[in-house]
Amino acid sequence: MNSKPGLPELSALAAIVLHRSFRKAADDLGLSPSTLSHMMRTLERGMGVRLLNRTTRSVAPTEAGERLVARLRPLLSDIDAALAEVDDFRGxxxxxxxxxxxxxxxxxxxxxxxxxxxxxxxxxxxxxxxxxxxxxxxxxxxxxxxxxxxxxxxxxxxxxxGGPTRFIAVASPAYLAGRPAPHTPDDLGDQACIRFRLPSGKPYRWEFEKHGQEIAIDVQGALTLDSMELMAEAAACGMGVAYISDKTAKPYLDQGSLVTVLDDWCPPIPxxxxxxxxxxxxxxxxxxxxxxxxxxxx
CATH class of the missing domain: 3.40.190.10 (Periplasmic binding protein-like II)
Structure with a gap:
């Protein structure tokens, strides 16, 4: 390392890596993009290593830049918190x-x-x-x-x-009018279930509990969504049974477009x-x- 970088340069580097954009980082720091770009060239020259890969449309950290920022983040956050505590004296x-x-x-x-x-x-x-x-x-x-x-x-x-919450199984009255309602989680095998895809890409397993008996089911269904709001809307349109939070379901339950099923299998959680x-x-x-x-x- 040819020279020791200062806190402003290191904070600027962390902001660029966070936003993946000189413009957004500059806005966050209250600087111009050209000033920020100059700071990074000075930082790289002083440290003797490339920290950012730049194109006309994007910016991304090099391996050295990624490692440096990963170590810097908690330190910079602690510095910000320490400086912010001064505000306590002003209330x-x-x-x-x-x-x-x-x-x-x-x-x-x-x-x-x-x-x-x-x-x-x-x-x-x-x-x-x-x-x-x-x-x-x-x-x-x-x-x-x-x-x-x-x-x-x-x-x-x-x-x-926010108080206790529940994940509940719901369906529309129109959907249930055409088939028997499920009475146990095992009955879901005969239902059109609206599946939920986790951010990892894996389907969410529906979890039920009654009298200490716990059941987790990888339900089957033709429709998979990644939003509980969309699942509630799909269920209200009669497309099947959805397993969603009670807070998401509440407006639909209040207006009668959804009703609960397997209610005694859905206890509250913290x-x-x-x-x-x-x-x-x-x-x-x-x-x-x-x-x-x-x-x-x-």
Whole structure:
């Protein structure tokens, strides 16, 4: 290494790798793309190694750049959190709060927590990312994540919100009018099931429980979707039985376009949790968000 890089250059590199774009990274950092490009050329020249592969349309890290940024992310996040704690002395929460969540979690937050939070803390920008897949929130630069309790890593601090939830089997009255309703999970073999595809590409196995008996079924059906909202719509149109969250199903159940089946096989589960790493400084914006979450949770 010919010269030691500074924090601004390393932060800029991390932003470029995160956004895969000079323009988006420049907007995030409040710089011009040309200034950012010059910083990267200076950084690469000083370190004596290429960190980014550039084309006219895209930018991607080299292997050296990817490894460097992977090590930098948690360090830069800790620095940001340490600097942000100074705001505590002014009683302010500010900056950008990035949360990775499921679509269901985002909808629940938008219905109660987010409006109160943004009104109370106007200096904070909230970035909700609903990728669907589970990610390493530390490695991907998120302040927190939101998932069902069973999916929260054991080394994280978790805050439950939204109350218990259920995954339920539903179908339209029109669909059930033409065939016997299922009474046990085994009866699903005779039904047209609307399957759910996980972000990994694998089909989701429907999980049922009654009196301590647990059953997981890889149902069969001609239709597979990757959105519970679409599954609810398809079921309401009479296309089969869907297995979705009760929060997704609620408006359809309320208007009568869907009814539940196998209800006694679908017990409540703990529900959603916001989680974050416990071994790192908690940014003031995240602490403020958790406070609002606790005030409004079910």
């Amino acid at each position: 302010l929460a500010s900056g950008t709060l990035r949360i990775n969540t499921s679509e269901i979690g985002a909808r629940l937050l938008l219905g109660s927590v987010v409006p109160s939070f943004l009104q109370r803390y106007p200096q904070v920008s909230l970035d909700l990312v609903t990728e669907g897949k589970l990610v390493d929130i530390v490695a991907e630069g998120f302040d927190a994540g939101i998932r069902l309790g069973e999916a929260v890593p054991r080394d994280m601090v978790a805050v439950r919100f 529900g959603l949790f916001l989680y974050y790493p416990g071994h790192r400084l908690v940014p003031p914006a995240l602490r403020a968000f958790i406070d609002v979450l606790k005030e409004t949770k079910g």
